[in-house]
Amino acid sequence: MNIVTQEAKKKQAVVEFAYKKGKSAASEKYGVSLSSVKRWCARYDGTWQSLKERSHRPHSHPNRHTPKEERQIKNSFKKKFKRYGWDGVYTDLLRKGYKRSFSGMVYAAKRMGLHEQKKPKKKSRKQRRYPELLTPGEKVQIDVKEVPFNCLRGKVLRDNKHLYQWTAIDECTRMRFVYAFEEHTPENSVRFLKMLIKAFPFRIQTIQTDNGTEFTYKYISDDVICPFDKALQKLRINHKLIPPRTPWHNGKVERSHRNDQRYFYDWETFTSVEELNRKLKDHLEWSNSKRMRTLDWKSAKQLLAEKLSA
Structure with a gap:
């Protein structure tokens, strides 16, 4: 009892x-x-x-969300949650002048019956934490993502082509640059590198990649140097390779690829690499302007501006 x-x-x-x-x-x-x-x-x-003892919780509170704020939460939840999650809902509310905390917004939404669907729990790898870098360009992670086949339409689908997205992310500011090519080659890695240097407003000291042949010939030849390595040597940029079969060492770019899948590829289709790059340009602008919880609700652009002005 x-x-x-x-x-x-x-x-x-x-x-x-x-x-x-x-x-x-x-x-x-x-x-x-x-x-x-x-x-x-x-x-x-x-x-x-x-x-039996009844609840002592008050029926009202002076700091409770106003009817206007509750309507804003409902509207933002309806527009943003399915595609962008709680972070997208909160970002949309901040844009409208919302002043409450993130946790307060989630509590109010759940009180109003706005819930996310529960996902089955997965066994997660033991978390590995690395020290945060404080200087833009100190290390940039680069990786390649194959565009999902179900996003292809028209000519590229009929010709059975594959499209590939190159992604670079600065570890300090989470600033990203992306571009797509039709071929998965070291020469395209070199082209992407040249575009990246023009796109990022800071000097890149180190580039970190996996051991794919688009980045290095370390495990296939002792004599031939990969074009990507040659370009980095010419630019005096250090090339750091992660250990084989350890994608979590490139965790930031891997996570950004999962976000691209959730926020972009699950919603878009493409008939050519040109159309993909046009849409990627808009998506890149959104992702670099997106407020992130890990950056204390700042966007990559805001953090970069703070770092460059310091």
């Missing part, structure tokens, strides 16, 4: 005694106030459940 049930049954004994001997006698015998005995008698319906 739990404490709530015990207390309710004690009150039941007091009430039943009060019915036999009177409320004052019950108050005197059991050492409880007369007002409590009267209140319990009024609530009693013949069962001890009617005497």
Whole structure:
């Protein structure tokens, strides 16, 4: 028997005694106030459940969300949650002048019945934490993502072509640059590198990649140097290779690819690499302007501006 049930049954004994001997006698015998005995008698319906302790939570609070704020949350949830999640809802609210905290927004949304669908739990790898870099360009992660086949339409689908997205992300500011090519080759890695240097407004000191042949010939030749390595040597940029079969060492660019899948590829289709790059340009602008929880609700552009002005 739990404490709530015990207390309710004690009150039941007091009430039943009060019915036999009177409320004052019950108050005197059991050492409880007369007002409590009267209140319990009024609530009693013949069962001890009617005497269980009720919630003391107030029905209203001076800091509760206003009806206007609740409407804003509902509208933003309807527009943004399915594609962009809670972060997208909160970012949309901030744009509208919302002043509450992120946790307050989520609590209010759930109170209003706005819930996310529960996903099955996955066994996660033990978390590995690396020190955050403080200088833009100190290390940039680069990786290649194959464009999902179900996004292809028209000529590229008929010709059975594959499209590939090159992605670079600065570890310090999370600033990204992306571009797509039709072939998965070292020569396209070199082209992407030249575009990246023009796109990023800071000097790149180190580039970190996996061991794919688009980046290095380390595991296929001892004599031939990969064109990408040659370009980095010419530009005096250090090339850091992660250990084989350890994609979590390139975790930031891998995570950005998962976000691209969720926010972009699950919603778009392409008939050519030119159309893909046009749409990627808009998506890149959005992702670099997106407020991130990990950056204390700043965007990559905002953090970069702060770093460059410091």
